[in-house]
Each structure stands twice: as C-alpha cells, then as structure tokens.
Amino acid sequence: MSAATGIPMIELAGVAKQFGKGRAVLDPLDLEVQKGEFVTMLGPSGCGKSTLLKLIAGLTAPTTGTIRVDGMTPKNARELISFIFQDATLLPWRNVLQNVCLGLELEHESTERQRKKADELLKMVGLQQVSKAYPRELSGGMKMRVSIARALATSPRLLLMDEPFAALDEMTRDRFNEELLRLREEQKWTGVFVTHSVAEAVFLSTRIVILAPNPGRIHAMLAVDFPFPRTAALRITPEFDALAASLSRLLRGAIAA
C-alpha cells in the first residue's frame, strides 16, 4: 500500500488551542493528512500532540481555526474514526468478546453482526482463545490487543492512536508495530499516531510531524519512503538508522527551540 492518495482525510486550518484564558497549548497550525497516509506526531511532552489528536477526534474544540475530517466536522465524522488510548481502557465487567463488541453495540449493530465482526477481529489479533476471559486476567500486551480489536471492529477509515504502546516493553512494542502495519495492509485505514519513540515513528510512518513544545507548534516534517510491507528486517538496515539519527537531531532541535 502506498502512502498519499491526494485526497485529504484531515484538514487543519489555523487551528490553535488555549486552556482557559492564559496558557496556549497549540499555536495556530495548518496540517493536511491524506487518505492512506500513516502520520506520526513526534515530540517531547508539552508539545500538544495528544491535544492535537483530541481536536481531530472532536473530543475538544479548537480555540480558533477549522478542522475537517473527510470534509465533515470531527463530531459528524465520528462514525469513520476509532480512537486507541494509551491505556487499554477496557470495561472490567465485560469479557474480551463483549469488550470488542462495545463499539458495534453502541452504534446499534445487530447482535449477529457484532458477533461475526468480533470473532473476525479476535482471530486477527490472535485472541480467540481468551474471548471469555475478563480484563483482569490478561497481561498488559493482551489488553492492548483487545483495545486494538475493539477499535478496528467498527471498520474505521481513520485510526487515531495516542501512545498506544508506551506502557509495553520494547520487544513487545516492536512486535505490535509490525502487527499494526499488517492490520493496516488488510484494512486500509488512514493512521494518525502519537508517540515519543523515534524508532517507532520511523518504522510505522509514511510521514512524521515533529512538534516543538511550549506552546506546541510544528517544528519540522519528514517523509519516510521505506516501501511497504515493512518487516522487522527494516530495523537493522543502515537507512533506518540514518533516518532515526537525523530524526533524533531534529527532535533535539525541537526541544531547544
């Protein structure tokens, strides 16, 4: 799957965000994400990357500027969007299968279709064995798999991810990154991903937006041209290292700026 298609999925124009009267979280910024892209927001804490994601999701309103998702306001576009949070945010009183069904259930899908879709997703993320287990019986990695399955069950066209793998150990995180790209190949959603991990950003993205903190603003943008499908072998190529190194330099510049 290639990167950009030329058709915009997300358009931000002059979007700024302030909390209350004083503190600016985001300076006015313009950004366009095209359908089929996988864009990563990379930056230190305080750069407003999570706020940017919430703005796109319509979970918070911009102070100034306009946001369009597939030509609609973010709130109207919610049926196209799924959100993956940093923690798995599962409902502890529901078992794995019921958790995966949640989005479909809230969107009034028939029980039959919920079941079919959930089974398909559980298989895709390798959880069909534990579909009757409750969240407290699962490891952190398995919980995150449930969270991903739940997000993908509603067949989103846009997947927003807020540091979903930050709590996992590095080896697990690498494997999740590979699986995420495989799921993207199969389902062809557009991705916006927030992280502070350089390696993760390089491996996943078609484009990386580097944000500078206090107040948040775009510091630099970088296209990542490695072809898809990407596998674990990519991480040990000199090109990968070179890009990661230059990204680290840009990131240091963003923090100093």
Place this chain on the structure above:
Amino acid sequence: MKRWAISLGNAGAVFAALLLLWQAIIWIFHVASYMLPTPLAVAQVLVSRRALLLNALSITAEEAAGGLAVSIAAGIAVALIFAQSRWLRRMFFPYTLLLQTVPIIAISPLILMWVGAGMPAVTLIAFIISLAPIIANTTQGLISVDENLVRLFLMHNATPGQLLFKLRLPNAVPYLFVGIRIASGLAVIGAITGELYAGSSRVGEGGLGYSILYASTQLQTDYLFALVAAATVLGFGFVFIVMFLEWYFLHRWHESARPLEAD
C-alpha cells in the same frame, strides 16, 4: 477451602474458650443468675422459648430488610440525581451527612408520634439510618468513571442512556455493594433501636428490641441473653448475605471481591 475450614475452627475454639471463661467467672465469684446466667441456662432458654425467639427474630428481620430495601431503591434514585451535576451535589450532599449524624434515639419519639407504634415506624427508622451510606457510595461510583472510557463512548456516538446503563451504572456496582454492606448492619441496629421506642402496638408482642426491653424489666436475664444472641445472629446474617451477593456478582471481574482467597 482448607484455609477457610481452619479459620472457622479457630473461631470455634475462641468461642468455646469464652464460654468456659464465662462459666468460670460465675463459679469463682458466685454471681447471681439474674445478674449473669450460666451459658447452659441461656442455651436452655434458647431451646425452650425458640418459638417466641423466632417470632421476635422474624419481626425484626422483616423490619430491617424492609428498611434496607427501601433505602437501596431510594439511595440509588438519589445517587442518580446527584450524579447529574456537581452543582446539585454541592447543594444537597451535606444533608445526607446530616442523615448519617442525626441520633436515631433522638428522633424515634417523633416518629412514634407521627406514625404510631408498630412495624411501619420501625421500618421507617431502619430506612432512615441505612440511607446515607447507599447514597454516598453509589454517587461516588457513578461519578468516578475513567475519563478515557467516557471519551471512548463519545467516539462511538453513545447516547446519554448508553453512557448511564453501559458505563456509569456498572461502574457503580462495586461501590453500591460497599454501601449496602455498611447499610445492612445499620438497618439491623436501627430496627432493634427503633423497637425500644416504637416496637409494638400490642403488649408482649414485638421484635427483638421490644423483647429485650420487656425481658430486662422482668429480670429474665437468661432470656435477655438469648435475645442478644439472636440479635447478633441477625446482624451477622444480614452482612453475610450481602457479602455473598457481592461475591456472586463481582468475583469474575472486580479486584476487591476475592475474600476467600485473601490472606
């Protein structure tokens, strides 16, 4: 199960030791039976007056259960209203504390005056005394929902009804049970205390509290002891039933509900 049996055995041993100590005190100090009856005398009364005891027990149980049931229903209803806005909570929550701190002894005569003696008055007292913990805990459960879970629901265009029934209410269930556990003990205490004042509309017939008062004026100390034992069993029974229900509904998913495995 093994550990459970051991702790039950330990409790039994302590109980036997206490009975022996009790008997020893009577032997050594020659205590008069109207001051302190022997354990055996109490056991005899428990058997010989079992029909009367059971009758008193069932009256008090009914009053306590009735009061508790109404306070659960009313408490959840009030909590649902409180959960709607911070402003409402600020305005009215202090009054639930008042409910908790009002001495039940002090208002019993008023209730007796308004409602008249008998089971309705006692049920009302049990209700008043057990209401506050239900309101406080359920409200807490309804409002302390993970913010990201609310966001998740909003991302799927959840309706207010879905947010309430699929998120806030299930989240409040463990809190509700904590409230019911506290309230169940209070309801029994409230019923017995209430009976001291408003226990019976007919002389000689009433629940445990009324019978305790009656037995003490008649200097039937052995019967008084039997009644106290019955009251203790009733309170324990209530808490035990609530704890069982709590375990039954929560053990699959909630961290707190694993008392049998806890050390």
